Amino acid sequence: MFANEFIFLGLSRNWSTQHWLFVLFLAMYIITLAGNALIITVIWLDPRLDTPMYFFLGNLSFLNICYTTSVVPQMLIHFLAQHKVISFSRCTAQLFVSLSLGGIEFILLATMAYDRYVAICNPLHYTAIMSKRVCIQLAASSWAVGFLSSLVQTAFTMHLRFCGLPALNHFVCELLAVVKVACSDTYINEAVIVVAGVVVLLVPCFMVLVSYIYIISSILRIHSSRGRYKAFSTCASHLTVVTLCYGTAIFAYMRLKGGHLSANLDKMISLFYAIITPMLNPIIYSLRNQEVKGALVKTIGKLTSLRQ
Template sequence: VCESTDFEITNNLYIIISGNRNQETNWTDIEFTLQGLSKYPRAEKFLFMMFLVMYMVILLGNSTLIILTLLDSRLHTPMYFFLSNLSFLDILYTSSFIPSTMIHFLSEKKKISLTRCVVQMSVSFTMASTECVLLAVMAYDRYVAICIPLRYPIIMSKALCIQMAALSWGLGFLNSLTQTILAVRLPFCGKKVINHFVCEILAFLKLACTDISLNEITLMLGNVIFLFVPLLLISISYIFILSTVLRINSAGGRKKAFSTCSAHITVVTMFYGSILFMYIKPKSKDTASDKLIALCYGVVTPMLNPIIYSLRNTEVHDAMKKLTARQFWKKG
């Protein structure tokens, strides 16, 4: 019979007080097995190569955008400030799980300690929550730029941009902290096998041998706050944007206005489309689709973000040419 287990959350999150009150257990002594696609070793070797290439693209693409934004004064605008935050977020998010996942692809024992599992879960949850809010902030920036262009420099001041970015990160951290604390207080018994590539919170909660209704309620509340509310704000912003753009007389003006929003709309569609399907779809016994969808919004989206934002962006192209020319002349 599984007894309730109380966790003492210390500053270093190190000691767990187990059901046996006279015994203390280190977090590093508790291990989970990440199942992933262990039944298909050839598929895992293929995924290792795919992850390696995609991770290199993620690091290169997002780092380049951050460097260009810092070095080129023409990119010192609110839109590129938020885009730099998004790129930095994507680097942290993917770095929290891709390297360890690649190691597990090549190892027979896919073990992970409870400490590493909790850190991985909390970091990825923080980044995902922050991105939801940040995408809504970027939609507001586009709304002000197109609907109130004359007041744009005044409204989107440097101080406001920093406050909005800090709010995004702060809310994401608080949501992750709440969900993580509630998750690690659960007792686990039986085989500790996580049916996923990573320590994903839904797969983690399925291992608990007690009632998880409180976790489900907080997760549902978090989904409403960090998925539906930002998505609603994004939709409202683009309703006003569309209304404003359609009133523009010249076709060139409408095209230019739409082009400034096309990248953001594409990223929002990819991110929310995959993550909403992942968390809202009916539960099923077959979790292979869940893993592939998690791969989509966990790896593919961060890889495509810098490509989407720079593909048809002349400002980014000019900044890249300027930086390349500068490095060429230094070497010359």
């Protein structure tokens, strides 16, 4: 008998703990939606932020909203449910969406690093190189590659055989958790996961690394300390987000396989990607970027005056 649904073991089996987790993650979800929506609104309304850098930041904020929404609402429902089950088709859809958005984020962060490289290392030709058309093409390419990579991984994963009622030691249809409960050979799937990891994680990570080597080299050649500070401040927020995202992903790929500890680490990493990182991104960009802070103050002031 092949499975037509999966059951989640979740984050905790204690009913009281699940209620507290529901309140905690609901609050974090609301903060994530509000923070990223505010960033998108500010970029949309403030003409001073009509630049490639903030175009990509708007894409990242929209991506954060989509990513956390693909995971958190179902998780919240399951905190209040006795039977935490998901149909095969819904699990397939969730797996496809989460893999797509995760891949898009890695590539988009690499694109943002390239934008900073052009701005700092080739400022005289920045406007010509990073034209509106080029920015749209780069963003569209990020989304296309992410969706294509996810489509391949999802197709290979969901063609595996799943027997009985598979219990996923997770709170979401995560790739490795699904592969682990298959009752057929997973060698090809593991190879596909490695190839996809190279394409959407290691290659973008290498591009970010190369970009920042050139960026730091250019910043160090600036004679004015004020000029060096200004150049670095435009990269500080992006570099912080890059460190969080790529650092966690690389740790995930290098973690020990098998065992109870590995399963718990897998859940923590998924929580970081689905909830914590999307919540922190708007905070990081608003606190470390003077232009965003100024635009936020201006927009909030306008909204306050309209209410009065």
